[in-house]
Amino acid sequence: MNLLLSQEQRDLRAAVRSFLDGNSRPREGYDPAVYRRLGGELGLSGLIVPEEYGGAGAGYAELAVVLEETGAALLPGPFLATVFATIALTRVPDKELLTAIAEGRLVATVAQPPRDEDVRLEGDRIAGTLGRVLGGMEADVLVVPAASGDEIVMAAVELDDPGVSRTELATLDITRGQAGVRLDGARARVLGPRPREGILDRMCVALAAEQLGVMRAALEAIVAYAKVRAAFGRLIGSYQGVKFKLADMHCQVEQAESIVRYAAWAADESPGELPKAAALAQAYVGRACFEVARDHLLLHGGIGFTWEHDAHLYYKRAKADEVMLGPPRVHRTRLADLLEL
Amino acid sequence: MTLGAQVNLDEYRAQARRWLEENAPDEVIGVEEAKAFMARLHDAGYSGIGWPGQWGGQGLTQAEERAFAEVARDFRLPTAYFSIGLGMCGPAILDRGTDEQRRRWIRPLLRGEEIWCQLFSEPGAGSDVAAVQTRAVRDGDGWVVGGQKVWTTNAQYATWGLLLARTDVEVPKHKGLTMFAVDMRHPGVTVRPLRDMTGRAHFNEIFFDDVPIPDSDRIGGVNDGWSVAVTTLLHERLSISAGVGMSGQSENPASFEALRKAVDTADPLVRDQLVELYIRSQALHLFNQRLAQETKAGIFPGARGSAAKLLLAELTLFQADLATSLVGPEAVTGDHPLGFALSFAPGMALGGGTNEIMRGIVGDRVLGLPPEPRVDKTVPFKDLKVGTQA
Numbered sequence: 001m002n003l004l005l006s007q008e009q010r011d012l013r014a015a016v017r018s019f020l021d022g023n024s025r026p027r028e029g030y031d032p033a034v035y036r037r038l039g040g041e042l043g044l045s046g047l048i049v050p051e052e053y054g055g056a057g058a059g060y061a062e063l064a065v066v067l068e069e070t071g072a073a074l075l076p077g078p079f080l081a082t083v084f085a086t087i088a089l090t091r092v093p094d095k096e097l098l099t100a101i102a103e104g105r106l107v108a109t110v111a112q113p114p115r116d117e118d119v120r121l122e123g124d125r126i127a128g129t130l131g132r133v134l135g136g137m138e139a140d141v142l143v144v145p146a147a148s149g150d151e152i153v154m155a156a157v158e159l160d161d162p163g164v165s166r167t168e169l170a171t172l173d174i175t176r177g178q179a180g181v182r183l184d185g186a187r188a189r190v191l192g193p194r195p196r197e198g199i200l201d202r203m204c205v206a207l208a209a210e211q212l213g214v215m216r217a218a219l220e221a222i223v224a225y226a227k228v229r230a231a232f233g234r235l236i237g238s239y240q241g242v243k244f245k246l247a248d249m250h251c252q253v254e255q256a257e258s259i260v261r262y263a264a265w266a267a268d269e270s271p272g273e274l275p276k277a278a279a280l281a282q283a284y285v286g287r288a289c290f291e292v293a294r295d296h297l298l299l300h301g302g303i304g305f306t307w308e309h310d311a312h313l314y315y316k317r318a319k320a321d322e323v324m325l326g327p328p329r330v331h332r333t334r335l336a337d338l339l340e341l
Numbered sequence: 342m343t344l345g346a347q348v349n350l351d352e353y354r355a356q357a358r359r360w361l362e363e364n365a366p367d368e369v370i371g372v373e374e375a376k377a378f379m380a381r382l383h384d385a386g387y388s389g390i391g392w393p394g395q396w397g398g399q400g401l402t403q404a405e406e407r408a409f410a411e412v413a414r415d416f417r418l419p420t421a422y423f424s425i426g427l428g429m430c431g432p433a434i435l436d437r438g439t440d441e442q443r444r445r446w447i448r449p450l451l452r453g454e455e456i457w458c459q460l461f462s463e464p465g466a467g468s469d470v471a472a473v474q475t476r477a478v479r480d481g482d483g484w485v486v487g488g489q490k491v492w493t494t495n496a497q498y499a500t501w502g503l504l505l506a507r508t509d510v511e512v513p514k515h516k517g518l519t520m521f522a523v524d525m526r527h528p529g530v531t532v533r534p535l536r537d538m539t540g541r542a543h544f545n546e547i548f549f550d551d552v553p554i555p556d557s558d559r560i561g562g563v564n565d566g567w568s569v570a571v572t573t574l575l576h577e578r579l580s581i582s583a584g585v586g587m588s589g590q591s592e593n594p595a596s597f598e599a600l601r602k603a604v605d606t607a608d609p610l611v612r613d614q615l616v617e618l619y620i621r622s623q624a625l626h627l628f629n630q631r632l633a634q635e636t637k638a639g640i641f642p643g644a645r646g647s648a649a650k651l652l653l654a655e656l657t658l659f660q661a662d663l664a665t666s667l668v669g670p671e672a673v674t675g676d677h678p679l680g681f682a683l684s685f686a687p688g689m690a691l692g693g694g695t696n697e698i699m700r701g702i703v704g705d706r707v708l709g710l711p712p713e714p715r716v717d718k719t720v721p722f723k724d725l726k727v728g729t730q731a
Contacts, residue, residue, distance in 0.1 A: 003634050339616070
């Protein structure tokens with residue numbers, strides 16, 4: 001098991017961090033120009049795309065490093081959505097779309113209908129309603145499982161098809177949009193049968209990496225504030241009531257990082273351990289991220305409750321992330337099942 | 342590390358394992374047998390592996406020391422009797438003692454002939470150990486000691502004690518301390534077992550009644566004892582992370598693995614509480630693994646180790662509490678092992694630095710937060726409100 005970053009991975013982190021500093025503007029929403037540079041200059045959209053499809057062929061350890069930074073910077077827009085779609089596309093027989101993703105030309109997303117039969121495929125036409133699609137307004141392509149006869153296949157739908165209608169949703173997390181998507185006889189491309197497993201686990205790992213970044217950045221922000229904000233003649237970070245809470249938050253970040261490194265390692269090197277590691281990652285990191293983001297907001301005092309301060313952006317992102325792949329209890333239940341409890 | 346060194350280390354491990362398979366005791370043994378074992382361990386080259394050869398060590402490196410500790414985890418070595426000397430007193434003497442002191446004390450320590458204990462904490466100086474009141478007063482060429490120490494592991498077996506005493510009350514508290522080695526068999530030393538809340542006596546309390554110490558047994562300069570104490574405590578942390586004396590971890594009845602067999606997992610509430618225990622245990626386990634990998638890679642975790650210690654204390658309290666509640670009334674009757682686990686758990690949150698001290702260390706040294714304003718750094722010790730001093 002390897003839980004440490006290599007020199008190359010640390011270099012990658014530094015490069016991404018330096019790019020996002022100034023280029024990630026959470027309140028301004030999706031900026032296609034920034035995404036073109038992320039995909040082009042930095043090659044991040046093709047990070048886990050196999051080399052034969054024009055990607056870097058890197059692993060989840062590298063992906064986790066990148067997502068930690070996009071999370072810390074609250075990068076707005078469909079980056080995580082495209083990562084999710086990439087994960088799905090690497091695990092179906094027809095991987096053609098990966099080339100355009102690797103080149104940074106294609107924004108993609110993935111959705112899971114409430115029930116498998118809610119999206120149906122007849123011939124090359126797809127129909128169904130998806131209530132909440134991550135990055136649904138920005139994405140060019142939607143990857144979605146669909147019932148086709150007796151089997152479930154993975155299908156790709158171009159979202160500018162006349163048979164698609166999209167409705168932008170109001171989202172608690174203003175940095176990341178969602179859309180309601182209605183498929184009404186849109187043209188679909190069948191990518192192959194839905195893989196029995198592996199996609200959701202890897203999405204759990206990817207999301208946990210982003211959550212680690214969110215909680216790390218939240219802790220750094222409040223630690224920095226505690227070193228400059230004074231009350232009753234002292235810097236607030238010198239009060240045990242503040243310091244001890246920050247120490248506990250640090251402990252949560254340390255454990256979260258350890259779990260994310262482990263889960264990413266399992267995805268790369270030890271697939272047998274992945275299901276448990278992925279469920280653990282969401283069960284621990286999802287919760288810890290929200291708690292740290294919440295306490296970082298509270299420790300800011302009144303300023304943390306204002307719209308102009310960024311604290312609420314972290315708080316809301318943390319909650320939106322915690323419930324993104326289902327209510328937190330689903331990960332705990334999955335863990336219980338995998339532990340044969 | 343070169344490939345050749347790695348191969349040699351693997352061979353070293355294999356040799357150590359062969360020796361331990363033949364020589365490690367099968368069961369818990371008494372102190373005299375343990376001393377004999379330490380002499381054999383030293384003869385075989387496995388006591389003081391990384392310690393300098395000229396004073397009785399084996400003159401190898403931390404790599405061999407760690408390799409042996411890893412192998413030794415699979416055996417039940419009676420190192421607990423010697424853990425304070427090996428982990429703290431010996432390294433402090435190597436660092437801060439004179440050559441004459443190293444020559445007198447290190448070899449017998451490594452051979453188990455002389456057991457050491459550490460005499461820092463007092464009833465009035467726990468977390469605030471620099472507030473010790475035990476006095477060492479000049480008496481001709483030497484010193485005379487009076488006072489009380491507490492939480493002393495292995496004092497009942499010890500030949501020597503590493504003693505932190507106050508030698509000047511006119512200066513601020515950190516500046517009036519001196520470190521000594523004290524002869525634990527002197528009639529003026531009284532060792533009493535201290536019965537803790539588990540009902541057992543894991544520790545002792547020690548009374549000093551005009552105990553003489555020759556000046557040649559002073560370790561470090563007069564009034565420079567605090568820096569020796571800091572060195573010693575640093576070694577304590579290092580020795581814990583390297584696993585010295587950490588062999589033979591017994592099965593914890595409150596662990597996830599033990600508990601899942603003891604309770605009805607069909608109950609969804611029980612199931613979820615067990616999942617919570619699993620999550621917390623794994624989170625800490627993986628954090629410890631990461632710290633160990635960093636240490637191996639040459640990155641010393643430093644104060645981040647205090648975060649791991651804090652988390653271990655919190656987990657120990659949580660799981661003993663949870664396990665006792667899940668098992669129910671039978672857990673608190675008839676000497677149930679969970680009763681002991683519940684009684685033992687607070688010790689984890691108090692010994693080696695309380696949770697509050699750990700949070701302070703993480704806040705100050707890891708996060709770099711501003712220190713708490715202090716009133717005790719500039720005032721002469723005699724004017725401080727400390728311990729039993731009004």
